[in-house]
Amino acid sequence: MNRKYAYWISTVLICLLYLASITMYVTMGDKVSQSFVALGYPTYLREILIVVKALGVVAILSRRSIALSDLAYAGMFFHLLLALSAHVNAGDGGFMPAIVGLVALLISFYTQNAARAKQSPYPPHR
Numbered sequence: 374m375n376r377k378y379a380y381w382i383s384t385v386l387i388c389l390l391y392l393a394s395i396t397m398y399v400t401m402g403d404k405v406s407q408s409f410v411a412l413g414y415p416t417y418l419r420e421i422l423i424v425v426k427a428l429g430v431v432a433i434l435s436r437r438s439i440a441l442s443d444l445a446y447a448g449m450f451f452h453l454l455l456a457l458s459a460h461v462n463a464g465d466g467g468f469m470p471a472i473v474g475l476v477a478l479l480i481s482f483y484t485q486n487a488a489r490a491k492q493s494p495y496p497p498h499r
Contacts, residue, residue: 376484376488377484377487377488379480379484380480380484380487380488383476383477383478383480383481384433384434384481386473387433387449387474388430388433388434390473390477391427391429392430394422394426394470395426395427398419398422398423399423402419405419411463411465412459412460412463412465413459413463414459422452425448426452428445429445429448430445432444432445433446433449433481436489436491439493439494442493443493443495446478446481449474449478450475450478450479453471453475453478454475456468456470456471456474457471457472457475482495482496483496483497484496
């Protein structure tokens, strides 16, 4: 039962984090683009991330395809690692959301089989 709660709390947290960043990318486009330039990324990445982040949230929550859901977990994992690295290297102090996201993502991934009917072959089964 605790693993189910851990899954849903961490999954909702990671989805809210991604939805908040999508909202920020849409509503504060110029400021986000400036931040991307400061971190060394091209500004067109903002539009790509809006779409990819939304699709990742849908894939994890809907779980229509286990393979697609696991791919979304992998994409989010690498995105959060890159975000953490970029903020640490820039020294701007904006790395905490990436750390919180990584922790929530790992908990969600490793507890998904306890809470969902469709089982993923990758996390350990208990």
